[in-house]
Amino acid sequence: MSIPSVTELTLLKCLWRQHPLSARELHEQAEPELHWSYSSTRKTLERMVEKNMVTLHAVHGVNVYTAALDKIETLAGFARDFGRRVMEMDEPLPVNMFTGSKLVNHAELAELEQLLHDWPDGRQ
Secondary structure (H helix, E strand, O other): OOOOOHHHHHHHHHHHHOOOEEHHHHHHHHHHHHOOOHHHHHHHHHHHHHOOOEEEEEEOOEEEEEEOOOHHHHHHHHHHHHHHHHOOOOOOOOHHHHOOOOOOOHHHHHHHHHHHHOOHHHOO
8 A cells, every 4th residue: 555645644634534525625624734725735636536545526516535545544554654664663553652533533443453463564
C-alpha cells in the first residue's frame, strides 16, 4: 500500500468522517488545515482518483467523492512507516499512542492494534 501524502490524508480524513462529498464540500472542510485554493483541492482529488485513493460518482449532476482507502489500514501503514523510517523501530508502535484520537473509536483501535502486530513480514 502506498502511503498518502499529508494533503491527501487531510482529504481522506474528511471523507472518512462524512461521505460522499463534492469537491467544494471537501475544500471547505479541508481549507482551514490546508490553506490553499479550490483549484488545488480539485487537482489533488483528480490525482487521488488516478491513484485509486478515492472514487468519483455523479449524484444529481454533481461529482462526489468517497474514500477508497480503508481508514484503519491506512493509519496502520502510516504508523508502521513512522515507526520504521522515523523512529528506526523493528517492532510495531504501541496502539496506546492512538488513545484519545478523534479519528478512531475503541473498536477501530483494536483493529488497528491487530493490523500493526500482524503486518506481513514487517514490511510496508
